[in-house]
Amino acid sequence: MAMAAPGQLNVNESPSWGSRSVDCFEKLEQIGEGTYGQVYMAREIKTGEIVALKKIRMDNEREGFPITAIREIKILKKLHHENVINLKEIVTSPDGNKYKGGIYMVFEYMDHDLTGLADRPGMRFTVPQIKLLTGLHYCHVNQVLHRDIKGVLLLMPSKDTCSNLLIDNEGNLKLADFGLARSFSNEHNANLTNRVITLWYRPPELLLGTTRYGPAVDMWSVGCIFAELLHGKPIFPGKDEPEQLNKIFELCGAPDEVNWPGVSKTPWYNQFKPTRPMKRRLREVFRHFDRHALELLEKMLTLDPAQKGQDKLWICTCCLCRFFLVGNMSRSNLQANTATLAGICIFHNSLKHSIWLPSADSSHIILYAL
Amino acid sequence: HFLNNSSPASPPFLLQSDMFSDEQELTSLLGKEHHNPLSTCLQTNPALDFARREAVEWMLKVNSHYSFSALTAVLSVNYFDRFLFSFRFQNDKPWMVQLAAVACLSIAAKVEETHVPFLIDLQQVDESRYLFEAKTIKKMEILVLSTLGWKMNPPTPLSFLDYFTRRLGSKDHLCWEFLSKS
Numbered sequence: 001m002a003m004a005a006p007g008q009l010n011v012n013e014s015p016s017w018g019s020r021s022v023d024c025f026e027k028l029e030q031i032g033e034g035t036y037g038q039v040y041m042a043r044e045i046k047t048g049e050i051v052a053l054k055k056i057r058m059d060n061e062r063e064g065f066p067i068t069a070i071r072e073i074k075i076l077k078k079l080h081h082e083n084v085i086n087l088k089e090i091v092t093s094p095d096g097n098k099y100k101g102g103i104y105m106v107f108e109y110m111d112h113d114l115t116g117l118a119d120r121p122g123m124r125f126t127v128p129q130i131k132l133l134t135g136l137h138y139c140h141v142n143q144v145l146h147r148d149i150k151g152v153l154l155l156m157p158s159k160d161t162c163s164n165l166l167i168d169n170e171g172n173l174k175l176a177d178f179g180l181a182r183s184f185s186n187e188h189n190a191n192l193t194n195r196v197i198t199l200w201y202r203p204p205e206l207l208l209g210t211t212r213y214g215p216a217v218d219m220w221s222v223g224c225i226f227a228e229l230l231h232g233k234p235i236f237p238g239k240d241e242p243e244q245l246n247k248i249f250e251l252c253g254a255p256d257e258v259n260w261p262g263v264s265k266t267p268w269y270n271q272f273k274p275t276r277p278m279k280r281r282l283r284e285v286f287r288h289f290d291r292h293a294l295e296l297l298e299k300m301l302t303l304d305p306a307q308k309g310q311d312k313l314w315i316c317t318c319c320l321c322r323f324f325l326v327g328n329m330s331r332s333n334l335q336a337n338t339a340t341l342a343g344i345c346i347f348h349n350s351l352k353h354s355i356w357l358p359s360a361d362s363s364h365i366i367l368y369a370l
Numbered sequence: 371h372f373l374n375n376s377s378p379a380s381p382p383f384l385l386q387s388d389m390f391s392d393e394q395e396l397t398s399l400l401g402k403e404h405h406n407p408l409s410t411c412l413q414t415n416p417a418l419d420f421a422r423r424e425a426v427e428w429m430l431k432v433n434s435h436y437s438f439s440a441l442t443a444v445l446s447v448n449y450f451d452r453f454l455f456s457f458r459f460q461n462d463k464p465w466m467v468q469l470a471a472v473a474c475l476s477i478a479a480k481v482e483e484t485h486v487p488f489l490i491d492l493q494q495v496d497e498s499r500y501l502f503e504a505k506t507i508k509k510m511e512i513l514v515l516s517t518l519g520w521k522m523n524p525p526t527p528l529s530f531l532d533y534f535t536r537r538l539g540s541k542d543h544l545c546w547e548f549l550s551k552s
Contacts, residue, residue, distance in 0.1 A: 019516035019520075058508070061504050061505055061508070062488040062489060062490065062504050063486075063488065063489070063504075064473075064476055064489045064504055064507050064508040064511050065476075065477070065480075065508050065511040065512055065515065067480040067486060070477065070480045070481060070515075070522070071480070071481070073515075073520050073522070074481055074522045074523060077520060077521060077522065077523065090516070090520050092512070092516065103512060
């Protein structure tokens with residue numbers, strides 16, 4: 001195997017075919033920055049149209065073009081729906097500076113994200129509307145098709161469940177940031193970091209230091225998000241890990257060898273075990289929830305991960321779908337509001353995603369297999 | 371892909387029927403199919419034909435080494451062929467074809483696989499004539515992707531196979547087993 005001589009592989013001289021240059025746009029201001037990279041508000045010079053430019057971060061040299069960007073582009077290229085952010089094109093920056101050449105995704109410009117709106121005085125959305133708008137839930141279907149655990153893929157809310165929902169000034173809601181879908185577990189890595197999930201949605205087994213875990217972790221997160229949607233605010237907003245566990249114990253009861261065999265052997269159990277007895281208060285706290293929702297929540301927020309078997313996970317997810325499709329849709333007045341209902345199912349084994357969204361008249365759900 | 375909310379069927383109903391609508395899906399698959407004129411090109415250009423053959427063999431070898439899925443293999447060859455036709459290769463740069471093969475395989479793996487090896491590891495499997503640096507491959511990945519118009523979801527023979535097996539009614543585990551082995 002021969003190494004190609006340096007300088008011989010000058011791929012730089014090749015133009016990036018098929019993609020326009022970012023110079024077609026004039027950057028107006030930076031409107032966001034996060035794990036995903038920088039986002040700019042920009043104007044297309046030729047048409048004057050305002051767009052959002054999202055620069056693709058390319059930090060990991062060994063990985064090459066980032067997998068998250070590939071997945072996001074792949075998903076967005078396939079989805080054309082009024083409630084999904086429209087990826088207009090991809091542009092490249094001229095490559096004068098050798099390896100700094102950037103790739104930008106060009107999106108339609110959206111005025112707000114939900115987080116920003118909620119903080120803004122005098123906003124034009126009423127609280128119930130916001131609640132309805134947050135009627136998006138991330139529904140993670142784990143291995144339903146293959147029944148063979150390999151890895152887990154979860155669409156993680158970034159800082160909170162809302163910030164990847166964007167709203168324009170007409171009140172239209174769109175899903176964005178599909179690049180956050182990430183794979184955090186696979187069979188090649190039996191020992192996994194236990195700091196994977198945003199604190200508020202992190203299950204007790206991870207907080208107690210378990211490093212061998214399975215799809216149950218996602219079910220916990222889905223449960224948290226589901227409850228948050230019905231409750232109107234996060235249910236376990238812990239500031240740090242001890243407080244997080246405490247909030248969980250306050251609602252779900254303290255774990256012991258009866259309700260969670262083996263819990264005393266988890267690495268940090270002795271450090272974090274509750275000092276006083278705590279009863280499970282889930283049904284009491286959420287007594288205003290729909291009966292079916294509560295039942296479902298009971299299952300999803302079970303402390304012992306072993307009790308959240310695959311079949312249960314599967315059934316829960318289906319119940320969740322049904323709750324939104326059949327139960328909630330027809331009973332309450334969700335139909336009146338389009339863009340209230342959206343979900344993302346991720347069949348992780350082959351990284352097959354599907355997204356479900358309301359049809360234009362909200363009379364049914366459209367499932368997009370990606 | 372319509373899913374009506376009317377039927378209060380048992381839970382598995384949702385996911386068995388969800389993505390699978392009838393003829394719409396087939397029409398959409400057929401509509402997205404494009405003829406790649408590469409095959410005619412190859413007949414008149416034996417050097418390119420040879421280079422392609424070598425590259426495809428290499429991609430398949432690496433694919434099986436990492437136990438990537440059949441779809442990954444099909445996608446990588448699809449990307450490679452589409453790129454090969456659209457991009458004018460210079461005969462004095464034979465390494466370009468191999469570099470494109472590495473890039474196409476890497477993109478396909480990222481699209482489809484759960485576990486994606488590093489770019490360097492991807493090249494260690496088989497004795498290849500060249501070893502490319504990750505940043506070089508990244509450049510090529512971008513060149514390939516933009517040449518393909520960033521379209522990574524082509525209909526493949528597997529899409530049709532998948533469609534017909536579902537139409538035949540084998541919605542169960544066997545069907546998936548069959549597909550995963552096909």
